[in-house]
Amino acid sequence: MKIEHPASPIVGKLEGLHLFHFDGAPCAQRVRFALYEKGLVRGREVKFDAADPASCRGEPGAWISRRVSLIKHEHMTPTYAAIHPNLVVPALVHDGELHLESMDIIEYLDQAFGGAPLVPKDDPDRLADARALTALGKDLHRSIRFVTFRWGLRGLARLSAQAEVELKASLANGDDGEQLLAFYEDYDSRSIPDDVFVAHLEKLNGAFTDLEHRLSDGRASLIGDDVSMADVIWAMKVLRLSECDYPFARCFPAVWAWFDRLSSRRSFREGVMGKHAFMSRAFRAKASVEHLLGIGLRREVLKRVA
Template structure:
């Protein structure tokens, strides 16, 4: 479990109940919002992310307090947020003063504290497959970042020079996120077009494997008959590329059919889409216009494996 002991922020130990620091348009944040909704924990108050107002410190029972950290305004790339989330990424979750990071570790933690509607299978074969699919999903996160920044966000995601220097100053030497290097290269257009295409290829390889798994098993979900944390991480991974205009229905039809099942879930509707409608629509529209003019991601996608 990724628990951060004694974080520098004085806010964290004051927070009671469940508080989530997140951004509704970010895949890693969506994984946790999805899991919270699957667990029946509803979003309660929404308060400024650094608020220490007395009325904001206690989350109501059965709900979680949402503390939005705008990745567009780069709220995450600040000393105040680095004092909470040491790698300057979302999400972070505080439960009764204890800070948890790493989205899939948070999902596992939620499964532990609210065992109803289990997300981690107990059957050893399914559990091993679930772990494997989560690990693969995590390893592809850097590819989602490259693809999203290139095909969806573009210049919007660039930081100014001051923020870039601040990230370099604040980032811990052993941060797994390597945000300082990423922003340095992305801001100066130093990432080769072939690199973006390679990342898209890695994702396609992963989607292809899941497409074959679903087709061959004939099961409704990735690890079998019931929904699991593997469906959360992969569902969100498909959502993001779908928003970039990726042609899932033609390239990976079994995965596309599975995604319809995932997005029909109340947990997906309430946890992910209810707070993400605007970005979703804007991303999809942008992708459609690009496609219309002969550009966009479908031009770089390969045919089904």
Template sequence: MSEIELFHEWGSVQSFKVRMCLAELDLPWTSRRIDLSRFDNLTPAYLTVHPKGLVPALRWNGEVFVESSDINELLVDIAGGRLLPSSIGERARARSWARFEDEVVHPAIRPPTFNLILKARVAKIAPAAFAEMISRHPLPARRDAYLAAAHAPFDHAAVVTSIRTFRDVMAMMERALAERHWLAADSFSLADVAMAAFVDRLDRLAMPALLAAFPRTSDWATRIRALKSFAEAQGPDNARPDPLVNTAVVATLIAEAHGQAPTLEMERF
């Protein structure tokens, strides 16, 4: 089998689900870490791998593949079809959950991640050190936008909106898990791999308490965390520094989000 090279960042949500897929399929791979804090993703060398400078990207058999869900589908094919259920309907459902993570969950994760984690990290960096780090950004316009966002006021409304979306997502998961043991079928599948990244980010945002209102989803998350592949996807502790989340602020945000009923319209899988 050709060597699998994964270009990834340990703190990246979409990289997480590819690492978990690799672990579940027991596929050997070579790590090519792209340090986003140093803007390694925007270096000329990496832009030849992924012209948009995003992670993850995977090189296999001399070809580069991008988009995390597409990468996971490729890995399933390499491994002979494991992680996709046997029936046509269940396979379609698994792919729908993977697409849902890409289109709804991942965008909702961005505002709390930036406001609760990245801003806290920037605040801990000495101004001179941060200026030196940001100076490495090869694109002046994007560098200036990042700098402005890093020092902008906390976007309270955006984080509360994300929390409400998280609740809607969990409600949909709860309905699915009332009908089957895992999200797409009674067997573990790509759907669970995709949504496991959501669990990991909830934990890092100090928001696992959101699961309490959804007992089936909470049980699913407990089973996910117990998997060896989940720990392997998280990677070494020194590659994932303490997110420095202010738990008192999170508690206040959650309380505010609970003050309004969920508003996101979602179809049942």
């Protein structure tokens, strides 16, 4: 979605491609995957709010990385709220034009930079299938948030009282389209209740049962043999859940084999993992310890998936 009159004075100054992102955020990982699929690699790192002429310059064949730390809550600051009124990553600026919504950004990149299409425009059936699977992936974004905050992040993601006040102030001009405020208010006061967690987990288990069935005909990718936008959105869900020890190999072997193929692409290894590799290992190590203690997501899934 292109934003016509961005509130931020920084946006109009940016030349070339600038991505506001966080290494561990699945929504940003999707866009980095697509950028690499288009042959656009990670360029220099600049502070997300840098506006001096040197930091605003673009780089041919690359995108400038403007990392917005979700850990330090930089996405909840007034400066970032002027870029993304819903206070979430990613946001992409291309030659002074602001684009929001990860899947819209991927469609935009597909149009703007050739390469193998991620949106299969020439085949109406595959296009409809890709759009339906992508829409389902978007719907389940909240379920990933509930499940992985319960097991991956736990108390680490709670906001201080001060941060909650700042979040409210920064959202004053947005519509909280991502429901961050409601989520953090509940989360901070009583963690994630069991029934809410189980409902979200069951939605995800159901969706992966369907993907397993879809992939069981031997296709290489979700809507045929070529990688599409549907693979992009679903692969990041598998990555995030597998970091929390969701037992894909055991419960959904065809999904795991598909993910293995996709994650060997350069776009995944460098675009998605790159600087996220260390955090990813840390999440996996934490989940292994939980497993040894007889708790964790693996156990919750195995209780419910045969």
